Amino acid sequence: MVFRPETAEPLNELADILLRGPNTLAPGERELIATLVSSRNDCFFCQRVHGAVAAYHLGNNEQLVLDVESDPEHAAVPDKMKALLAIAGKVQRGGKEVTSEDIARARECGASDMEIHDTVLIAAAFCMFNRYVDGLGTWAPTDPDVYRERAPITAREGYANSIHRILAEQPIT
Amino acid sequence: MPHIQLQTGLPGIRGLFAFRLDTARPLSQLAQVLLHDSGTLSRADRELIATYVSSLNDCYYCQTCHGALAAEHLEGDAALVEQVKRDPEKAPISGKLRALLAIAGKVQRGGKNVTSEDIERARSQGATDREIHDTVLIAAAFCMYNRYVDGLATWAPRDDEEGYRQRAATVAANGYMRLIEDMQAASAARE
Numbered sequence: 001m002v003f004r005p006e007t008a009e010p011l012n013e014l015a016d017i018l019l020r021g022p023n024t025l026a027p028g029e030r031e032l033i034a035t036l037v038s039s040r041n042d043c044f045f046c047q048r049v050h051g052a053v054a055a056y057h058l059g060n061n062e063q064l065v066l067d068v069e070s071d072p073e074h075a076a077v078p079d080k081m082k083a084l085l086a087i088a089g090k091v092q093r094g095g096k097e098v099t100s101e102d103i104a105r106a107r108e109c110g111a112s113d114m115e116i117h118d119t120v121l122i123a124a125a126f127c128m129f130n131r132y133v134d135g136l137g138t139w140a141p142t143d144p145d146v147y148r149e150r151a152p153i154t155a156r157e158g159y160a161n162s163i164h165r166i167l168a169e170q171p172i173t
Numbered sequence: 174m175p176h177i178q179l180q181t182g183l184p185g186i187r188g189l190f191a192f193r194l195d196t197a198r199p200l201s202q203l204a205q206v207l208l209h210d211s212g213t214l215s216r217a218d219r220e221l222i223a224t225y226v227s228s229l230n231d232c233y234y235c236q237t238c239h240g241a242l243a244a245e246h247l248e249g250d251a252a253l254v255e256q257v258k259r260d261p262e263k264a265p266i267s268g269k270l271r272a273l274l275a276i277a278g279k280v281q282r283g284g285k286n287v288t289s290e291d292i293e294r295a296r297s298q299g300a301t302d303r304e305i306h307d308t309v310l311i312a313a314a315f316c317m318y319n320r321y322v323d324g325l326a327t328w329a330p331r332d333d334e335e336g337y338r339q340r341a342a343t344v345a346a347n348g349y350m351r352l353i354e355d356m357q358a359a360s361a362a363r364e
């Protein structure tokens with residue numbers, strides 16, 4: 001990111017608006033969407049960063065984050081979240097996978113057009129972030145405590161000042 | 174029909190930009206920096222990378238818009254754009270662009286598909302770290318834009334080559350921020 005500040009700025013702004021900006025979806029819910037998509041894309045770094053921030057917002061419930069990653073339909077989240085996570089999972093595979101049935105299910109559970117829009121854009125954005133991180137072969141810390149300790153700071157201060165800075169020091173492999 | 178209620182008459186990502194202006198700004202800014210602002214890769218090369226990835230993702234709107242932009246920067250050579258979409262390894266382009274398109278194709282399938290051999294090949298063809306970085310980010314960004322456009326089932330004009338060409342000429346001249354600046358001005362005037 002620091003390698004190219006001109007692109008880091010809109011990337012961080014996008015992450016901050018989508019994950020931390022005013023929204024009818026709670027920050028923890030939006031971080032769960034980001035974590036699920038990063039997990040499906042097998043992106044260790046994004047999965048750990050956003051999984052830790054999601055757990056932080058959910059009262060340090062790390063088990064719930066793991067449950068959502070392994071099987072969102074059976075995780076202890078509201079039906080609306082299950083429907084939105086199902087849409088996010090489809091977007092991860094490709095935009096055309098999302099059906100009008102998926103949308104109707106989310107609406108029946110009370111999701112608004114804006115919530116459906118934001119779910120699709122968060123999922124799409126993480127298909128970018130994940131590829132950016134892994135496509136350049138970036139290094140990521142393996143110690144879960146690094147992510148756990150950083151999560152409250154990221155939640156408070158935002159992505160422009162976050163652990164994403166790690167990417168700065170990366171040479172291209 | 175789009176999955177959510179969008180302003181009619183605005184195709185593809187433009188309808189989505191109007192739906193949510195605050196995310197439209199960084200999305201447009203990213204396209205501006207990657208595709209339009211000055212760089213050592215030509216605008217044509219960068220639009221070809223965007224077009225190729227959009228074609229692999231089967232996104233009609235993005236591949237048609239950016240294909241028209243690539244052609245615009247190639248003095249109207251739409252045939253070259255089609256060749257790149259079909260088979261970049263056989264297209265009459267530089268060895269460097271061929272190596273960068275190979276990286277972009279790997280990124281489309283997933284970031285981990287890019288190998289150190291792919292990077293070495295690009296370097297041996299003269300690609301800089303910055304050019305490799307931007308290729309990966311353009312490819313990754315179009316994996317986002319394509320999913321955003323198709324995931325919400327936006328509308329796009331079909332069989333309207335002239336319409337896409339005219340739009341491409343406007344974006345080639347003005348860059349990617351003009352649309353969002355106009356939308357912001359119209360929104361402010363309404364308030």
